[in-house]
Amino acid sequence: MTADRFARSITSALPVSRGGAVRQADRMLPISEIKPGEAQPRSYFDEPALARLAADIAERGILQPVLVRPVGMAYELVDGERRWRAAQLAGLEEIPAFIRTMTLEQARLAALSTALNREGLTPIEEARAKLSLAALELGIDDLEAARLELGRLSRPAADPARAAQVDALFATLGGENLRSFAKNSLPLLNYPPELQAAMLEGLDKAKAKIIKNAPKQLREDLLSMAKSGAACAELTNFVKAVQKPATLSCAEEVARKLGRRKWRESLTSEQAEALATWLAAAPGFVNRG
Numbered sequence: 032m033t034a035d036r037f038a039r040s041i042t043s044a045l046p047v048s049r050g051g052a053v054r055q056a057d058r059m060l061p062i063s064e065i066k067p068g069e070a071q072p073r074s075y076f077d078e079p080a081l082a083r084l085a086a087d088i089a090e091r092g093i094l095q096p097v098l099v100r101p102v103g104m105a106y107e108l109v110d111g112e113r114r115w116r117a118a119q120l121a122g123l124e125e126i127p128a129f130i131r132t133m134t135l136e137q138a139r140l141a142a143l144s145t146a147l148n149r150e151g152l153t154p155i156e157e158a159r160a161k162l163s164l165a166a167l168e169l170g171i172d173d174l175e176a177a178r179l180e181l182g183r184l185s186r187p188a189a190d191p192a193r194a195a196q197v198d199a200l201f202a203t204l205g206g207e208n209l210r211s212f213a214k215n216s217l218p219l220l221n222y223p224p225e226l227q228a229a230m231l232e233g234l235d236k237a238k239a240k241i242i243k244n245a246p247k248q249l250r251e252d253l254l255s256m257a258k259s260g261a262a263c264a265e266l267t268n269f270v271k272a273v274q275k276p277a278t279l280s281c282a283e284e285v286a287r288k289l290g291r292r293k294w295r296e297s298l299t300s301e302q303a304e305a306l307a308t309w310l311a312a313a314p315g316f317v318n319r320g
Contacts, residue, residue, distance in 0.1 A: 057096075060106060061146045065099060068108040068142055069135070071239055073156055076116060077233075084113060085120035093118060096127035098145075100138050106130070109138045139167060147204050151223045154239075158216040161201070168200045169193070174292045178217060185213030229254060241266045249273060 062157050079273030106128070108115060118126045133141065143160045146152060152160065161173075166177035184194040197209045207215065219230070222243050235256055241263060242253045246267050263268075288294050298306065 057127045057128060058128045060099065060130075061125050062123060063116065064104075064127070065097070065106045065108055065115060065126075066102075067112055067115075068138060073112065073152065075089075075147060076226065078115060081113065081117050081120060088114070088117050088123070089121040093123075093126050096129050097133065098129045098141070100131055100133045109133065109136070109142050112126070132279035136167065139163065153231050153233065154236045155219055155227050158219050158258065160213060161204070162220065164200060164204075165197050168197060178220060179233070181209065181213055181217060185210045223250070225250075225254065231259070234258070237263050238266060241270070245270045 087137070093114055095114065097107040097114055098108055099106035101107075115126065144166045147157065147160050147164075162174055162177055162181070165181055166172070166174055169177065169180060171177040171180060181197065183189050184197060194209055201208055201212065219227070219236070219239070222230070222239065226234070226239050226243055232238070234254075238257045238261075242250050242257065244254055245266075249270060253269065256266060257270065287296070
């Protein structure tokens with residue numbers, strides 16, 4: 032699929048007029064006849080935010096209809112799962128909807144594109160969505176294979192034509208190109224599961240990176256600190272404090288210095304004689320081989 036065909040598919044699927052104004056909904060649909068879509072990029076729904084949206088919907092109704100496609104005797108959500116969930120919380124039995132006949136591929140393109148052009152996705156959700164789009168663009172069914180392919184394509188001279196294909200796709204979304212995506216976003220999908228889960232719940236990328244790079248035994252404490260509101264500087268200082276070498280005892284300091292040949296060779300004759308006298312008077316176990 033070319034980036035041009037991508038753009039045409041999205042344009043034909045979205046319920047927006049040429050002037051950018053939202054069209055009137057096709058009809059009201061019973062909420063019970065609508066099910067979540069397969070390609071929904073958002074996997075975490077903040078409960079307090081949903082409650083606020085539900086209260087707004089109860090007061091003013093749904094201002095932006097959801098987008099669905101017919102699937103059998105029901106409808107599958109392409110865009111608007113937050114509104115659909117909030118409408119249920121508000122006690123609505125039906126919601127306004129745009130109905131478009133789309134293939135699964137077109138539905139995925141529309142869902143991913145609209146989500147990426149809307150604020151609110153977490154860094155993990157955004158990385159997954161862009162990876163899914165790139166996989167569709169390159170004709171790769173397996174996301175892990177797509178992840179590896181994007182890493183390969185981000186290297187200079189790996190496959191310029193194929194890399195340009197992905198760059199053209201990302202250009203329709205604004206922001207990063209393939210190389211910056213491979214460097215800054217793609218690695219997030221290799222983070223430990225507990226970190227990815229925390230990022231889905233709102234942990235920012237900078238804090239997640241500090242925790243990921245810290246020793247494994249510190250990650251649980253750092254994650255707890257971050258969830259409690261600790262700033263990046265606090266997390267960094269915690270790691271430094273734990274990793275700081277303990278102060279050597281006098282005996283350990285002497286043993287360390289005696290083990291250094293350069294240090295011993297740097298002693299003056301008077302210092303060497305004083306050291307020999309001191310060692311002769313030391314406890315017997317010091318002079319044992």
